[in-house]
Amino acid sequence: MNKNIGYALAFAIALAAPFVGYPVFLMKLLCFGLFACAFNLLIGYTGLLSFGHAAFFGAAGYFTGHALGAMGLPVEAGILLGVGGAALIGLVMGMLAIRRQGIYFSMITLALAQMVYFGFLRAPFTHGEDGLQGVPRGKLLGTIDLSNDITLYYVVLAITIAGFALIVRTIHSPFGQVLKAIKENEPRAISLGYDVDRYKLMAFVLSAALAGLAGATKTLVLGFETLTDVHWSMSGLVILMTLVGGMGTLVGPILGAFIIIALENKLGDVGTWLARSTGIEWFSTLGESVGMVTGLIFIVCVLLFRRGIVGEIGAALAAAARNRKAS
Amino acid sequence: MCPAQPDLVAECCVSLSLRRLLPALLYCDAMEIFGVPLQAMMSQLLLGLVNGSFYAMLSLGLAVIFGLLNVINFSHGALYMMGAFLAFIGVTSLGLNYWVVLLVAPLLVGVFGILIEKTMLRWLYKLDHLYGLLLTFGITLLLEGVFRSFFGVSGQSIEVPEMLSGATDLGFMMLPNYRAWVVFASLGVCLATWFVIEKTKLGAYLRAGTENPKLVEAFGVNVPLMVTLTYGFGVALAGFAGVLAAPIINVTPLMGSHLIIVVFAVVVIGGMGSIMGSILTGLGLGIIEGFTRVFYPEGSEVVVFVVMVIVLMIRPAGLFGKEK
Numbered sequence: 001m002n003k004n005i006g007y008a009l010a011f012a013i014a015l016a017a018p019f020v021g022y023p024v025f026l027m028k029l030l031c032f033g034l035f036a037c038a039f040n041l042l043i044g045y046t047g048l049l050s051f052g053h054a055a056f057f058g059a060a061g062y063f064t065g066h067a068l069g070a071m072g073l074p075v076e077a078g079i080l081l082g083v084g085g086a087a088l089i090g091l092v093m094g095m096l097a098i099r100r101q102g103i104y105f106s107m108i109t110l111a112l113a114q115m116v117y118f119g120f121l122r123a124p125f126t127h128g129e130d131g132l133q134g135v136p137r138g139k140l141l142g143t144i145d146l147s148n149d150i151t152l153y154y155v156v157l158a159i160t161i162a163g164f165a166l167i168v169r170t171i172h173s174p175f176g177q178v179l180k181a182i183k184e185n186e187p188r189a190i191s192l193g194y195d196v197d198r199y200k201l202m203a204f205v206l207s208a209a210l211a212g213l214a215g216a217t218k219t220l221v222l223g224f225e226t227l228t229d230v231h232w233s234m235s236g237l238v239i240l241m242t243l244v245g246g247m248g249t250l251v252g253p254i255l256g257a258f259i260i261i262a263l264e265n266k267l268g269d270v271g272t273w274l275a276r277s278t279g280i281e282w283f284s285t286l287g288e289s290v291g292m293v294t295g296l297i298f299i300v301c302v303l304l305f306r307r308g309i310v311g312e313i314g315a316a317l318a319a320a321a322r323n324r325k326a327s
Numbered sequence: 328m329c330p331a332q333p334d335l336v337a338e339c340c341v342s343l344s345l346r347r348l349l350p351a352l353l354y355c356d357a358m359e360i361f362g363v364p365l366q367a368m369m370s371q372l373l374l375g376l377v378n379g380s381f382y383a384m385l386s387l388g389l390a391v392i393f394g395l396l397n398v399i400n401f402s403h404g405a406l407y408m409m410g411a412f413l414a415f416i417g418v419t420s421l422g423l424n425y426w427v428v429l430l431v432a433p434l435l436v437g438v439f440g441i442l443i444e445k446t447m448l449r450w451l452y453k454l455d456h457l458y459g460l461l462l463t464f465g466i467t468l469l470l471e472g473v474f475r476s477f478f479g480v481s482g483q484s485i486e487v488p489e490m491l492s493g494a495t496d497l498g499f500m501m502l503p504n505y506r507a508w509v510v511f512a513s514l515g516v517c518l519a520t521w522f523v524i525e526k527t528k529l530g531a532y533l534r535a536g537t538e539n540p541k542l543v544e545a546f547g548v549n550v551p552l553m554v555t556l557t558y559g560f561g562v563a564l565a566g567f568a569g570v571l572a573a574p575i576i577n578v579t580p581l582m583g584s585h586l587i588i589v590v591f592a593v594v595v596i597g598g599m600g601s602i603m604g605s606i607l608t609g610l611g612l613g614i615i616e617g618f619t620r621v622f623y624p625e626g627s628e629v630v631v632f633v634v635m636v637i638v639l640m641i642r643p644a645g646l647f648g649k650e651k
Contacts, residue, residue, distance in 0.1 A: 107595050108639065291468045299466060
């Protein structure tokens with residue numbers, strides 16, 4: 001019951017948000033929220049740490065950007081192409097990476113994603129270091145003009161909610177239960193007769209496709225796509241978002257994405273403020289050292305609160321409930 | 328964004344060696360292999376060997392650390408970068424001798440590693456391996472950020488020490504002395520490590536600790552100390568590689584992160600079970616990369632990853648590995 005009220009409240013806030021905040025920034029938040037949720041499907045519910053999710057996010061961004069810009073396809077086809085491309089890359093990467101377990105899986109995904117990065121760096125249609133510029137937004141279903149930020153915001157909101165709903169549905173489906181079983185105890189899942197590799201691969205492709213959906217939408221919103229999105233640091237960033245919000249929680253990654261993206265955007269202001277109020281000149285360079293701050297958050301999260309914000313709150317609530325029952 | 332670091336080496340090597348080799352090429356241009364002049368081939372192979380020795384040193388350190396700590400040290404690349412920057416600071420700001428720096432910088436990196444292990448990594452041993460990876464990834468970002476805020480992203484470099492400048496004429500090629508020294512020194516350090524771990528009593532403790540730390544501790548060996556020192560030693564190797572690299576590559580805060588990803592691929596190819604395996608895989612891949620640069624330059628930055636894909640398809644456990 002409580003949960004439904006929470007969702008309704010969040011939905012109401014999301015509907016009203018573009019009239020209060022800056023729509024493009026809000027849409028960026030939504031895209032990264034979906035990206036983190038897609039990543040969380042693997043780490044939180046299947047126990048696979050992919051260090052290569054930037055490949056799907058960025059690849060879909062490039063495919064969609066190319067389809068909308070150079071090829072002049074309609075919006076739906078562009079996004080579909082992005083998602084399909086990401087899923088295909090996910091299929092190939094997944095087939096290779098699941099051949100090894102644990103930490104090797106992470107290293108393989110990282111290496112393969114770096115290969116994808118070089119692919120996009122060299123491929124002629126990506127324009128190398130310049131990236132894709134001026135991607136048109138076009139019209140949805142040929143009628144709804146997306147150049148209006150508010151209109152586009154609601155479309156992006158719908159896409160995000162659809163993606164999120166798919167993830168929730170997957171987690172609660174029998175398929176999702178098998179994934180959880182694999183996460184908890186892989187040998188036992190195998191001995192129960194599950195074809196673990198096939199389940200892992202399906203989860204991997206689904207996660208890649210959803211990350212692709214996020215990337216494709218982001219290109220549509222911002223109108224450009226650069227190498228930043230396929231770079232390994234983006235893979236690290238999505239891990240951080242999920243870690244901060246809470247791995248294996250439904251809404252944690254969204255919250256984490258909001259915090260990290262907001263921090264990235266506002267760090268310069270925070271630095272200026274700190275420099276002014278403390279008188280230490282060094283703080284004013286904070287805006288340029290996003291990496292340093294994200295690194296610090298990483299360290300603090302891993303050492304002090306591994307469950308993330310939502311995870312810690314959930315654990316505290318559960319402990320409180322236990323105490324009440326005991327007394 | 329992410330400078331393809333081996334390429335930088337390639338460029339400066341080619342321009343350097345071409346200038347030096349031009350007279351030699353005049354009488355040597357008749358010798359060709361598959362249409363590639365022997366000179367160019369040899370210099371690329373040497374460059375491959377140089378890169379290969381860096382791969383070997385770094386993957387060796389990763390393997391030793393993973394064996395005992397069960398942590399994949401992502402910050403290995405950042406500590407390699409730190410070694411190079413310490414060399415740069417030592418030589419340019421403090422006016423130290425290259426040889427002094429070569430000794431002191433790895434030691435400092437090792438001490439820094441010990442601090443990391445004592446204050447942070449220690450708390451993660453009982454948890455899933457992925458937390459070790461995430462923590463060291465965070466350390467990487469932090470270190471890169473710190474060096475970036477002091478040195479910017481543009482490259483620095485230090486002079487090749489006078490004793491090792493110039494080149495030796497081997498008849499069929501000119502051998503830049505410093506490059507030969509890099510290969511020689513790296514191999515020496517790698518083989519010494521192999522000898523200590525495989526053939527000495529200390530190494531036997533270490534291997535036993537990898538196998539069953541509880542039992543070794545019951546025999547009265549101070550395992551936590553051993554773990555700390557192992558980590559310190561592993562990252563000192565990375566620092567040593569950084570100092571060796573400083574005179575021949577662009578020293579930038581980001582130089583480590585591309586390298587570490589390639590080294591991860593090397594580790595996946597070789598498997599982390601065997602010390603000699605790490606050394607051979609590292610060198611071999613460096614040479615393969617060198618060959619690729621001769622025959623298909625565009626492929627040289629991804630060839631290691633391609634080899635990884637092939638190995639994963641044919642022998643998923645890695646060339647020298649067993650599933651752990």
